[in-house]
Amino acid sequence: MIVDSEQGLFCPDGGFHLDPLLPVERAVLTHAHGDHARAGSGAYLCTPETAALLRRRLGDASIETLRQGERRVVGSVTVSLHPAGHMLGSAQVRIEGRAGVWVVSGDYKREPDPSCAPFEPLRCDAFVTEASYALPLFRWDEPAALAREIVAWWQGNPATSVLFCYALGKAQRLLAEIARISDRPVWVHGMVEPFAQVYREHGVRLAETRHVGDERGLKGELVLAPITARGTPWMKRFRSFEQAFASGILRIRGTRRRRGFDRGFVVSDHADWPGLLRTIRETGAQRVYAMHGHRDALVRYLREVEGIDAAPIGRAQPADPEGD
Amino acid sequence: MRRFAALYDALDSTNSTNAKVAAMQAYFAEAPPGDAAWALFFLTGGRLKRLIAPRLLATWGCERARVPGWLFEESFGLAGDLAETIALLVDTERNGHSAPGKTPPLSRLIEDRLLPLRDAPEEQKRRAVIELWDALDRREIFLLDKLLTGELRVGVSGTLAIRALAQHAGLPPAVVAHRLMGSWQPSAAAFAALIAPEAAETDASRPYPFFLASQLEEEPETLGDPAQWLVEWKWDGIRAQIVRRAGGVFLWSRGEELITDRFPDLSGVWATLPEGTVLDGEVLAFSGGAPMPFSVLQRRIGRQKLSPKILADAPAAFMAYDLLELGRADLRGQPLSERREKLADLVQGRSERLSLSAAVKGGSWAELRELRKQARERGVEGLMLKRWSSPYRHGRPRGDWWKWKIEPYAIDAVLVYAQPGHGRRATLMTDLTFALWDGGELVPVAKAYSGLTDEEIDRLDRWIRQHTIERFGPVRSVEPVHVFELHFEGIAESTRHRSGVAVRFPRIARWRTDKKPQDADTLQTLRSLIRVAR
Ligand SMILES: [Zn+2]
Numbered sequence: 001m002i003v004d005s006e007q008g009l010f011c012p013d014g015g016f017h018l019d020p021l022l023p024v025e026r027a028v029l030t031h032a033h034g035d036h037a038r039a040g041s042g043a044y045l046c047t048p049e050t051a052a053l054l055r056r057r058l059g060d061a062s063i064e065t066l067r068q069g070e071r072r073v074v075g076s077v078t079v080s081l082h083p084a085g086h087m088l089g090s091a092q093v094r095i096e097g098r099a100g101v102w103v104v105s106g107d108y109k110r111e112p113d114p115s116c117a118p119f120e121p122l123r124c125d126a127f128v129t130e131a132s133y134a135l136p137l138f139r140w141d142e143p144a145a146l147a148r149e150i151v152a153w154w155q156g157n158p159a160t161s162v163l164f165c166y167a168l169g170k171a172q173r174l175l176a177e178i179a180r181i182s183d184r185p186v187w188v189h190g191m192v193e194p195f196a197q198v199y200r201e202h203g204v205r206l207a208e209t210r211h212v213g214d215e216r217g218l219k220g221e222l223v224l225a226p227i228t229a230r231g232t233p234w235m236k237r238f239r240s241f242e243q244a245f246a247s248g249i250l251r252i253r254g255t256r257r258r259r260g261f262d263r264g265f266v267v268s269d270h271a272d273w274p275g276l277l278r279t280i281r282e283t284g285a286q287r288v289y290a291m292h293g294h295r296d297a298l299v300r301y302l303r304e305v306e307g308i309d310a311a312p313i314g315r316a317q318p319a320d321p322e323g324d
Numbered sequence: 325m326r327r328f329a330a331l332y333d334a335l336d337s338t339n340s341t342n343a344k345v346a347a348m349q350a351y352f353a354e355a356p357p358g359d360a361a362w363a364l365f366f367l368t369g370g371r372l373k374r375l376i377a378p379r380l381l382a383t384w385g386c387e388r389a390r391v392p393g394w395l396f397e398e399s400f401g402l403a404g405d406l407a408e409t410i411a412l413l414v415d416t417e418r419n420g421h422s423a424p425g426k427t428p429p430l431s432r433l434i435e436d437r438l439l440p441l442r443d444a445p446e447e448q449k450r451r452a453v454i455e456l457w458d459a460l461d462r463r464e465i466f467l468l469d470k471l472l473t474g475e476l477r478v479g480v481s482g483t484l485a486i487r488a489l490a491q492h493a494g495l496p497p498a499v500v501a502h503r504l505m506g507s508w509q510p511s512a513a514a515f516a517a518l519i520a521p522e523a524a525e526t527d528a529s530r531p532y533p534f535f536l537a538s539q540l541e542e543e544p545e546t547l548g549d550p551a552q553w554l555v556e557w558k559w560d561g562i563r564a565q566i567v568r569r570a571g572g573v574f575l576w577s578r579g580e581e582l583i584t585d586r587f588p589d590l591s592g593v594w595a596t597l598p599e600g601t602v603l604d605g606e607v608l609a610f611s612g613g614a615p616m617p618f619s620v621l622q623r624r625i626g627r628q629k630l631s632p633k634i635l636a637d638a639p640a641a642f643m644a645y646d647l648l649e650l651g652r653a654d655l656r657g658q659p660l661s662e663r664r665e666k667l668a669d670l671v672q673g674r675s676e677r678l679s680l681s682a683a684v685k686g687g688s689w690a691e692l693r694e695l696r697k698q699a700r701e702r703g704v705e706g707l708m709l710k711r712w713s714s715p716y717r718h719g720r721p722r723g724d725w726w727k728w729k730i731e732p733y734a735i736d737a738v739l740v741y742a743q744p745g746h747g748r749r750a751t752l753m754t755d756l757t758f759a760l761w762d763g764g765e766l767v768p769v770a771k772a773y774s775g776l777t778d779e780e781i782d783r784l785d786r787w788i789r790q791h792t793i794e795r796f797g798p799v800r801s802v803e804p805v806h807v808f809e810l811h812f813e814g815i816a817e818s819t820r821h822r823s824g825v826a827v828r829f830p831r832i833a834r835w836r837t838d839k840k841p842q843d844a845d846t847l848q849t850l851r852s853l854i855r856v857a858r
Contacts, residue, residue, distance in 0.1 A: 137399045139416040252403050297398050
């Protein structure tokens with residue numbers, strides 16, 4: 001049903017690629033992150049939320065939308081999109097055809113996230129799962145407790161608290177978590193704000209944001225910024241600051257110190273090890289394909305311990321260095 | 325244990341000195357004295373002897389975490405730290421929950437549960453360790469594992485811990501530092517004595533905290549009139565104090581190790597010193613009125629047994645440069661000029677194995693700069709500059725004592741092997757081996773760990789992973805492409821190295837991206853430096 005191609009995963013019966021790496025004729029997208037949604041393809045199919053987030057980047061490409069749960073016949077298969085819990089609009093792609101039911105997870109997580117719909121387990125014959133954090137080292141604590149830790153750090157820091165995170169997805173998730181426990185505004189880098197607007201338009205309640213712009217100082221304030229802003233002249237506007245990073249990779253304690261962050265918050269939008277195993281069991285899939293990160297470890301574990309037929313799929317990629 | 329784990333986290337999660345001192349001070353105030361004693365022991369750099377081999381701990385960790393061996397290895401490879409790997413895998417296995425039982429206090433844990441394990445049979449150790457893991461949370465397991473393997477390190481300097489304890493006790497840091505010198509066993513009573521307003525009794529063997537010089541980074545002209553400074557050669561030996569008290573003699577190294585027994589040939593020196601005397605100086609291998617290279621002394625230190633031949637080949641001498649106690653009176657508050665005058669009188673004609681570190685005579689900084697150039701021929705590391713009016717301080721306060729070292733040796737060498745480092749660099753290729761040309765062949769000459777920026781480390785790590793030729797366990801051979809300038813402090817012949825040369829304190833000075841591998845130095849060039857050295 002799904003095969004590897006130079007452009008990425010391809011569904012011959014439907015005539016479309018999934019999150020293609022190179023321009024193709026027809027692309028089905030799981031979510032709006034840059035490593036999954038690339039410009040240049042002829043036609044796109046994704047959720048309306050993903051489309052709203054992508055509009056700017058994909059220019060005047062033809063984007064068709066499909067609501068979560070809605071079914072559409074494409075070629076000789078039926079395609080539907082279902083929540084993946086990764087970020088606003090993120091979807092698993094369910095494909096039903098003569099080879100049975102296949103589900104491509106895209107990026108996903110099982111922890112509650114106030115900024116998007118929760119992951120929906122789907123029964124299927126074959127499951128293509130991500131494996132970004134597929135080692136038993138990785139297990140996420142309850143996110144609400146982490147949000148409290150972030151707020152405590154910010155409120156106990158007389159200098160500026162600069163929290164680095166992905167500008168799309170992670171930043172809005174943190175803004176939504178913060179909105180639940182604090183009514184103070186949060187300052188954001190120029191890359192965060194436009195996406196926050198889209199989240200709000202889709203009914204997600206975020207903390208009040210203020211654009212950093214030409215503002216200077218900001219003592220005692222919390223600032224969300226993409227990691228690419230670190231060490232650039234942009235940082236000079238804050239006279240004294242502490243730097244924190246929010247990422248799953250910080251589960252390993254040496255990472256924070258090695259990279260010189262004052263604080264590290266273990267927050268990930270990917271499935272942890274127990275989340276991956278639980279999800280695979282819930283799909284009931286007889287065959288599992290693993291992509292990204294530590295996929296080889298997951299494949300071997302599924303084969304040897306869980307007795308599931310498993311194989312790697314897609315291009316081998318190192319684990320995301322920024323640990324989304 | 326829980327409180328100590330919280331302290332460890334607090335110290336680990338801030339870079340601010342004041343916050344660290346405050347966290348330790350709060351800990352000392354709250355913790356029971358028995359626990360505080362052990363915490364202080366670790367904070368000041370103390371270690372337990374290894375109780376369990378890491379290989380065994382890994383086996384049991386793998387068993388407890390219920391993961392296959394290969395998955396444990398894979399996880400360890402990424403985390404880079406055994407204690408952390410076990411802590412995280414066990415935490416995942418039990419889904420973040422730890423047994424609701426009570427965590428034992430730090431002192432009870434160490435004294436009643438850990439230390440008795442030392443001679444226990446393996447199976448008993450295994451049961452005890454797994455039982456403890458089950459009672460502890462993730463952070464505590466990490467610390468327990470570090471204790472078991474004798475690798476617990478806390479991210480503060482001893483000076484900072486002393487400052488925190490002094491603030492807690494309401495005593496001057498120098499008093500606390502002095503009480504901590506010498507043989508100190510963690511116990512509630514010892515902790516109480518450390519923070520007592522008056523010293524209950526002093527340990528006769530105890531040396532004074534060492535006054536350490538700072539590296540002179542500016543030109544010496546910034547120090548003002550040279551006449552206000554005592555200038556000495558910077559001896560390349562073992563910094564030590566001779567403590568002559570209570571009828572005994574004790575030789576203490578700067579690392580607070582008692583090394584009296586290592587130097588029987590200095591016993592003649594001890595015997596002549598009057599009761600109640602403490603000298604600060606340098607132990608050197610000394611022959612024909614001149615110091616021998618440090619490598620000679622080092623060979624001697626490495627020996628279990630001191631044969632007559634070794635004593636004859638590397639005879640020791642004590643080069644005194646300060647007098648801290650005389651006639652049982654503490655002289656540290658007096659200016660250096662007065663201490664040196666008394667020292668000269670004391671040392672005069674006492675033993676040929678005891679001499680005064682003479683003042684180097686030079687009128688101006690320019691003349692001294694010229695003299696400093698002779699350092700290498702004289703077998704010293706440069707010059708020491710000490711303010712005549714300075715008291716004997718402790719630690720490394722800047723301002724009164726400076727070391728004005730000679731420029732290090734430098735060579736350009738090619739990176740040939742790499743392997744992951746330890747501790748915070750465990751996930752990165754930071755343990756690097758460098759080679760020089762010998763004929764058409766690259767011969768490894770030095771390993772170096774430090775000197776690159778974080779960005780360079782990241783860049784090099786990526787390059788190494790993509791350009792590995794072969795792997796031997798954790799070691800990778802890489803394409804010989806990159807040239808680095810290495811600096812080192814000393815050089816000597818060696819039969820233990822394939823190159824026939826051993827360099828001392830090699831470090832990376834910079835990444836010579838402007839050089840090609842064929843531009844690197846030859847082994848011949850390195851060897852020629854040995855002649856300069858001696
Ligand atoms: Zn993503």
